[in-house]
Structures are given as structure tokens and as C-alpha cells.
Amino acid sequence: MVKNYLVQADLEAYIPKLETLLYTNQDNFDLQKQQAEIEVMNDFIKRGFKAIYLRNDLILRESGTTISETTAESISLEDTITRMRWVIDTKVFTGTESKTIYLSGSNDAETYTAITEQEITETGITNVIISEFYKYYKVTCELSDGTIDYSSYLTETSYDLLYAFKWITIILTPIAKEINSPYWILLQSFIDKYNSEWNSLKIYYDSQGTGDISQLSTYNNNTVNLTR
Numbered sequence: 001m002v003k004n005y006l007v008q009a010d011l012e013a014y015i016p017k018l019e020t021l022l023y024t025n026q027d028n029f030d031l032q033k034q035q036a037e038i039e040v041m042n043d044f045i046k047r048g049f050k051a052i053y054l055r056n057d058l059i060l061r062e063s064g065t066t067i068s069e070t071t072a073e074s075i076s077l078e079d080t081i082t083r084m085r086w087v088i089d090t091k092v093f094t095g096t097e098s099k100t101i102y103l104s105g106s107n108d109a110e111t112y113t114a115i116t117e118q119e120i121t122e123t124g125i126t127n128v129i130i131s132e133f134y135k136y137y138k139v140t141c142e143l144s145d146g147t148i149d150y151s152s153y154l155t156e157t158s159y160d161l162l163y164a165f166k167w168i169t170i171i172l173t174p175i176a177k178e179i180n181s182p183y184w185i186l187l188q189s190f191i192d193k194y195n196s197e198w199n200s201l202k203i204y205y206d207s208q209g210t211g212d213i214s215q216l217s218t219y220n221n222n223t224v225n226l227t228r
Contacts, residue, residue, distance in 0.1 A: 002044065002054035004037050004163045005085060005127055005155075011168060014190075021171055029171055036167035040159075043198070053206040057153035058083050060103075060139045063091045066149040072140040075109050076154075079135060081204055083154035087127040090120050095146015102142065105134030112138065120148065129157070158201060165194035 008029055012018050022029070041051065061073045086103055093099070099120045104112040115132045139152045168190045176187040 002041065002051045002159060003155075004033070004040075004159075005087070006033075006160055006163050006167070008033070010160075011164060011171075014164065014168060018171075021175065023174070029167070032170040033167055035170050036163055039170075040162050040166050043162075049203070049205065054203070055156050055159060056081075056204055056206050057087075057155045058137070060137055060152040060154065061150065063089065063149050063151040066092050066147045067141060068143070068147045070140070070142045073138055073152075075106070076137045079133075079137065079154060081156065082133055084129055084131075084133075084157040085127050085155045085160075086116070086118075086130050086152070087125065087155055088118055088120065088150055088152045089125045090123045090148065090150040092147060092149035093120065093123050094148075095143070097143070097145045099141055099143040099146075099148050101150070101152065102140045103130065104138055104140070105132060106136045106138075107134050109136045120150070130154075156204065158203075161197045162194065162201070165190050165197060169194060 008018070011029075015021070018029075044051070044054065058076055058079050060076055088101055100117055101120060102117045103115045105115050106112045113132070113134070115130055115134075115137075116128060118126055118128060120126070137154060141148060141150070169187060172183060172187040172190065176183040178184060
């Protein structure tokens with residue numbers, strides 16, 4: 001299912017002093033983030049896409065079984081679309097010590113190479129971007145006390161720029177009132193970036209709802225234009 005994993009700090013890659021744009025009595029841009037998520041989703045809906053068939057995850061572990069000792073999970077299916085974001089959704093966490101979950105990759109489903117790890121200290125969702133890519137992946141949870149239950153998956157990052165550029169345009173719109181002012185020019189540049197991203201976006205769509213990544217439909221050059 002399509003989901004926005006970006007946080008406000010991610011926008012600072014495009015606007016380093018983002019906090020200077022905060023409005024009076026506002027501590028963050030959460031409201032603008034929520035609106036961006038609505039508008040991006042609406043753009044998918046206008047094209048006939050359903051949210052549940054978008055952003056198809058490569059499952060590494062399903063939640064539902066609490067573990068109390070170090071456990072290696074089964075290997076994943078083949079990742080055919082280079083998913084870059086590794087997500088852990090911790091449902092149960094007990095004990096006083098943190099739990100470490102390791103991600104490994106393999107091209108032959110036999111020999112695995114360590115990629116990265118996440119330290120889990122509580123329930124909730126955490127994620128990181130990986131920079132090493134393989135055909136197959138697996139996760140291993142190492143713990144010395146307590147218990148944990150979690151789901152884990154790799155997901156696409158292709159939608160991240162849509163959320164980032166839309167979020168920034170919503171932040172800039174109220175302050176870009178004067179045509180050709182610096183903020184107006186900056187706003188137009190992010191509107192262009194958003195439209196350009198739609199034009200080049202490759203969408204992997206599980207239109208049959210099978211969950212089989214080998215049966216995904218692919219869509220290109222989906223165009224939307226914002227009114228300036």
C-alpha cells in the first residue's frame with residue numbers, strides 16, 4: 001500500500017534552513033505533510049490507481065509470532081524492482097535490553113552478505129535507506145533478554161520525491177505571494193520538479209491483488225499538471 005515514509009528532516013536536503021519558513025505559532029510542518037499526502041493520493045486516484053495495489057513491499061518477516069531468542073528468518077522472494085527502504089514495524093517489545101535486527105543480501109540464495117542493522121528499543125516503525133542491493137534478502141533478530149514481535153519489509157522509494165516536492169510546494173505557497181519574488185521562483189521550481197517526477201515515474205501496480213511480485217503491471221509517463 002502506498003505510504004509516505006519521509007519526515008521533515010528529509011526536506012532539508014532541498015531547503016537547508018527549512019525551519020525559518022515556520023509560520024507563527026507553528027512548531028513543525030505536520031499539517032502541510034498531511035495535506036501533501038492527501039494531494040498525492042488524489043493524483044493517484046485521478047489516474048484510476050487504488051492505494052492497496054501501490055508500493056508493493058518485499059516481505060522479509062510477517063508479525064504474529066513473538067520470539068524470545070536470536071532468530072533468522074527465511075529468505076525473501078527475488079527483488080525484481082530494487083527496493084531501497086528497509087522498514088521494521090515492531091509490534092511487541094519487552095525486556096530492558098535493545099534488540100538488533102540485521103539485514104543481509106544474497107545473489108544466489110546461499111551466501112549472504114551483511115548490509116546494515118537497526119537497533120530496536122521500543123514498539124513503532126523505523127526505517128533506513130540501503131545502498132547495497134541483491135536479489136534476495138533475509139533478516140535476523142539478535143536479542144539477549146525479553147521478547148519481540150515485528151514485521152519487516154523492503155519498499156520502493158520511487159514515490160518519495162512526489163511527497164517531498166508536494167510537501168515543499170504546500171509550505172511555500174502562502175509565502176510566495178509576489179510574482180517573480182525569490183519565494184515565488186522557488187515555488188515554481190518545485191512545482192516543475194513535481195510535474196517532472198510524475199512524467200518519469202515508473203509505477204509497479206499489483207492490479208490483480210495477488211501479492212505476487214512477478215505479476216506486477218508497469219506504468220510509465222503518468223502526467224499531471226499543477227495550475228500556477
